[in-house]
Amino acid sequence: MHDFHVKNGELCCENIKVSTIAKSVGTPFYLYSYKTLTDHFLKIQRAFAPLNPIICFAMKSNGNSAVIKSLVDLGAGIDIVSVGELKKALLVGSDPKKIVFASVGKTEEEIALAIKTGILLFNVESEPELVEINRIARKMKRYVQAALRINPDVPAPTHDYIHTGSLKKKFGIDLRTTRQIFKAQKKYSHVKVNGVHIHIGSQITEGAPFVGAIKKVVIFIDQLRQEGIDIEYLDIGGGLGIIYKDENPQTAQAYADKVLPILKKTGLKIIMEPGRFIVGNAGIFVTKVVYVKDNGVKKFVIVDGGMNDLIRPTLYDAYHEIVPVKQTRAPKFKVDVVGPICESGDFFAHGRFLSKVGRGDLLAVMSAGAYGYVMSSNYNVRGRVPEVMVRGNKFEIVKERETFKDLMKGERLPRFLNG
């Protein structure tokens, strides 16, 4: 469910016409609905209320300050993966005691800042990383908590690039090593290793893989407890799938109904890390038709947005619905919707039926709130597009369009080229 709807033939976000915003900010741009964003967070919060988990929004999915702040104000914690994300989370007033830090390659600088900040948990992805966190904590005379990210080696029906819970992937620690680390806990004088973390992948629309992984981990935690190892936290990760096309994903409530009974019995403090579920359908990408061309074999709708703005279609072959912002009864044609970038991979859709559009028409690429703007780049010396947030009948630019000056920042000619 989301708050982008057609009213009198015009796509609106909450109570504003998308075309009104386009007139004001120009194209292309990302557009977020505050209501959709916060509703989705509240859905998870309500469904899991009996456990009172810490819901750490995975800000890798959308790191815009306005997005994070909207959620933090409702009690969200943050799941971070870098020092940049940590700084941004703090800047909008996140409670460090609700921040968890995953990443297979945490650097010394990142670990030190996270320790200094006093985050809740490091989600540790290898034994050498734990050794390093302990060394740095000792040097800083601080004590920290860590969860071991288990790689449960379970299948997950999703794109190979976003399936993480298999031992063929770089993430987490295998069960044998995890057990050894827990048993040798005393080695880590400055780290209390008292949590277990799993995240099996992203855009998983069925409940079974989550239930399977959680069951496996809960049995494992039981065994550890029987061996006298104290576990306090279980972080069940993110990964809940959303509707892009015709998926029929489980609702937050259905997910909760399945896993609450298992989790409740453990008495563990539960952490969750949803990203896409909260923000995916809360955002769209708005782009303008620049040209339409027909080469006799195919029709191309060429738009002003490109793969540098939204890379998901080409990177994961991801489907995003595309709708004209002004809807007409014009006949539909099979077209490729493509960008201006010098690559054949620069597309938003292949062979899509779209009602006839022409130069200057606006198109909305739907469900672009997660892993959209955050994965954009300056390829082809294109500035990143603005991000806009709507609440009710108001909208504001929450990130400005990058200018050429922004793009040139820090770039200079060397002296040997007479710079």
Ligand code: LLP
């Ligand atoms: N926790 C951890 C440790 C993660 O690695 C991720 C996502 C999440 C939570 C949030 O997962 P979500 O609830 O959003 O599924 N760029 C890809 C998705 C990459 C996911 C990376 N990790 C895409 O556009 O589909």
